[in-house]
């Protein structure tokens with residue numbers, strides 16, 4: 001039975017996961033590289049809960065009790081009394097491998113580990129831990145409080161009990177679990193990210209400008225967000241990492257990341273989180289950059 005959940009990474013996904021788990025009564029411990037990232041994550045949780053209060057989805061007292069259930073530290077030792085740890089750090093395999101090696105030091109053997117990776121092999125990440133049987137993929141969607149789906153991915157060694165326990169948590173969070181096999185980018189991003197990459201190619205080749213491409217897909221395909229707006233929301237660094245995993249993992253040129261996407265990431269224009277991506281977010285309204 002899971003009561004206490006550790007979250008590694010206080011970015012948009014880690015803070016979202018902590019948010020929904022705390023509202024459902026789980027005690028939460030969050031870690032990040034420094035206190036500034038942790039404080040930013042806690043601020044985001046508070047702001048997003050205020051938005052839910054404004055929409056009548058939760059009560060102010062729900063926010064207060066959920067925030068009291070969350071603690072933060074840069075030290076992984078805080079996870080010693082957790083039942084499950086969900087890793088939601090930067091989408092970079094080397095970073096995640098280091099985290100999983102480090103978190104296993106002195107961690108009680110019964111603690112389950114999950115990764116929120118968008119694309120990286122769950123089996124490979126599990127292999128650096130001391131407990132591949134107690135490891136699996138738990139892929140939440142962004143923004144976590146709004147999105148109803150969680151992809152569940154078994155690594156080759158994942159034990160049935162691990163899978164059932166993590167699945168129960170997802171159901172308790174009122175999210176719909178779907179099972180995906182451990183192939184690069186699983187189901188949702190295998191389909192979504194090549195579409196986003198294609199939109200960047202359309203921009204790169206001058207088929208349309210940012211506004212035309214996003215309006216085209218919103219009104220022409222009934223998508224709630226245009227692909228470039230969505231890319232900025234996901235984070236262009238994450239989009240590029242997923243395309244690289246698809247390209248390398250499936251060895252098919254159809255997944256080649258668009259050079260313009262690479263350039264934006266090289267420039268540090270990684271989307272909404274830095275106020276600059278395919279749109280400029282520094283003013284009151286997003287302004288297309290091309």
Ligand SMILES: NC(=O)c1ccc[n+]([C@@H]2O[C@H](COP(=O)([O-])OP(=O)(O)OC[C@H]3O[C@@H](n4cnc5c(N)ncnc54)[C@H](O)[C@@H]3O)[C@@H](O)[C@H]2O)c1
Nearest residue numbers: 009010011012013014032033088089090091117118142234
């Ligand atoms: N952005 C999305 O739409 C989305 C959706 C689903 C899954 N994901 C996945 O979730 C994960 C996080 O993505 P995000 O969008 O929250 O990224 P983000 O850039 O918003 O946050 C990443 C956080 O990880 C922290 N971090 C980096 N190295 C760390 C370390 N060694 N120890 C502890 N913390 C560390 C960073 O400081 C940062 O706060 C990635 O694996 C990503 O692929 C993202």
